[in-house]
Amino acid sequence: MDAIDLSLVELLRGNARLSYAELARQVGLSAPAVHERVGKLESGGVIRAYRAEVEPETIGLGVTALIGIVEDSGADTDDVLEAFRVMPEIESCYFMAGVESFLLKARVGTIAELEQLIVRLNRTAGVASTRTSIALSTKWENRPQPVSPPPA
Amino acid sequence: MDAIDLSLVELLRGNARLSYAELARQVGLSAPAVHERVGKLESGGVIRAYRAEVEPETIGLGVTALIGIVEDSGADTDDVLEAFRVMPEIESCYFMAGVESFLLKARVGTIAELEQLIVRLNRTAGVASTRTSIALSTKWENRPQPVSPPPA
């Protein structure tokens, strides 16, 4: 993981569809060299996936909510997680420090669907309570930040 | 925006580096037809960007925090937003319903850097208070959900 790898990561975070030839020009190597480096970044777990970022409203997901979850005392955290995992509307799931064990980011089409989701969450074994905040608008999301060298 | 466009969006959300030829095979059209459709999805604002998803720890961003922001009464929300926008460690910014006007997702390398960020946030004109929760681990993030037709 040297400076060139970092540039490659940064370039691909900005535009995942850059061709190897173009990447090669930007970092000053040949295309095969870049191909090999990117392959290693992928198999080494640095690059997890390449995703198209979609305007959620345009695919019928106009409602974004952030939901804090308080677990029952004695709940099995793994089971709770598994229950969350099968709910497709939960786009992100963080395990948190604090009273609320989880913070979920969910996207649904309508407030009615959000209501149903909250009901399902409250019924989930191990969940003591939920606290939902609605996002009125997303100013930006997953903005890549300039990379810095990893801890030495 | 028909069923084929939805499939294309779904395929590209799963893997943004799919070739047009491969997309064409999957949806049963020719490559040029897919090329044109994807171009329209991009210029029509459905597809915002293509991004490589990176394991944050590997690029020296091991600390994730979610920060709620309460505005001063009479603060200029646009100015506050602008101040947030120039802080690169703020990856996502939602404008929320509730006492806290904003919810920020920030990633930094160390707790010390998080502390500095919070200080800067509290000093920002228009910010009355902040409330920070630390994510101990990210279970998943930005998982694409199966697309459904947009509201009719």
Place this chain on the structure above:
DNA sequence: ACAGTCCGTGGACGCGATCGACCTGAGCCT
């Protein structure tokens, strides 16, 4: 000094991206 390893380059070749020409069906006007 030598051999092994790592990481790069250059060449070759087949596939994909992309352009232009043409085709077809739906909707509309006369």
Place this chain on the structure above:
DNA sequence: AGGCTCAGGTCGATCGCGTCCACGGACTGT
């Protein structure tokens, strides 16, 4: 009804890219 127009597709051709391979130079340890 018949014909125009347009949107959106296919086909064919060309050119550049992805990818495999053989080769070469720098570094390292012995």
